[in-house]
Amino acid sequence: MSGNIQSQRMDYQDDQFFKFLDANQDKPVKVISVIGSSGVGKSFFLNYLLQDIEQQKHLKNIFPSSQSSQIEFCGVKYYLNKEKFLLFLEFEGIDYSKNNEQMNSLKNCLKDCADASTCIFYVHQNSRTNKGFEQILTLINTQNQRNAHLFEILNLWNGDTIQSYSQSQEYKAIFSDVFYLKALNFKKKSIQKDSNLIQFLDKMQDINRSIDSLNLNKMYCGQLNQQIFQKFRDNNVKFLNMEKNAVSNQLQTYSEKDEIKIQIIQKIILIIPFSYFSIFSIIKIIVNNRQ
Numbered sequence: 001m002s003g004n005i006q007s008q009r010m011d012y013q014d015d016q017f018f019k020f021l022d023a024n025q026d027k028p029v030k031v032i033s034v035i036g037s038s039g040v041g042k043s044f045f046l047n048y049l050l051q052d053i054e055q056q057k058h059l060k061n062i063f064p065s066s067q068s069s070q071i072e073f074c075g076v077k078y079y080l081n082k083e084k085f086l087l088f089l090e091f092e093g094i095d096y097s098k099n100n101e102q103m104n105s106l107k108n109c110l111k112d113c114a115d116a117s118t119c120i121f122y123v124h125q126n127s128r129t130n131k132g133f134e135q136i137l138t139l140i141n142t143q144n145q146r147n148a149h150l151f152e153i154l155n156l157w158n159g160d161t162i163q164s165y166s167q168s169q170e171y172k173a174i175f176s177d178v179f180y181l182k183a184l185n186f187k188k189k190s191i192q193k194d195s196n197l198i199q200f201l202d203k204m205q206d207i208n209r210s211i212d213s214l215n216l217n218k219m220y221c222g223q224l225n226q227q228i229f230q231k232f233r234d235n236n237v238k239f240l241n242m243e244k245n246a247v248s249n250q251l252q253t254y255s256e257k258d259e260i261k262i263q264i265i266q267k268i269i270l271i272i273p274f275s276y277f278s279i280f281s282i283i284k285i286i287v288n289n290r291q
Helices: 002-007 016-023 042-053 101-116 133-140 195-213 221-234 243-247 256-290
Strands: 030-035 075-081 086-092 119-124 149-157 177-182 190-192 238-241
Touching: 016 221, 030 042, 030 101, 042 075, 042 086, 042 119, 042 149, 042 195, 075 101, 075 243, 086 101, 086 221, 101 133, 101 221, 119 133, 119 195, 177 195, 221 238
Parallel strands: 030 086, 030 119, 075 238, 119 149, 149 177
Antiparallel strands: 075 086
């Protein structure tokens, strides 16, 4: 599997992404880093945020989750919105409690990217069971002077404020803001259109407005290759462009109308075999009567 990922690694000489950066090197760009432990919903958060930013009619699976992907990936997935010049970086597969060579390389890249980021979204589900938060703070240097705004995303929120770091005296000064995202309800592997989804989408709009309001940190497209991607190369960290997923991989949202459609289809499927049997029986009766 690692060979498959390696074949997708970006190369400066022939990649269209870096040619685009060169062609727009004087354009200011916002760098948005998304961090957190595996399985907390970073990809899910990013896909919905991009839907709001890009005004997509349908939700797209631009950032596949580590659970749904058949390819085991440890590195950085990235996506550039070329209209608003927003670069999204998702750090995937980092175990902040480990200190092996691969993890230390990823941590070094995270530290470098934190210095270059306009904002950082820290995604988690429960502060009382989350590990590695102190290591994250050390890496992104939030205790000292920081360049990036740090936002807390509390995913699968159940209404308990104790879960939030921003509510504690120790950490509340670290975060610029906190966003509580309610858990979405699924049926038949699709998302239901209910009050939780409405709250979730409203928060995405709030997050989008927060990104719009941030001042640029004097980063330009012409600096991205040296300031960020060269750091990945130097540390032998894999990085993967998710742009190809922006035109495919549509996710499904489930509603009551969908349920009605499904029930109609199911009834039709049940009727069809009976209809064929009835027609066959009628034909058999006619043939027997003629004989």
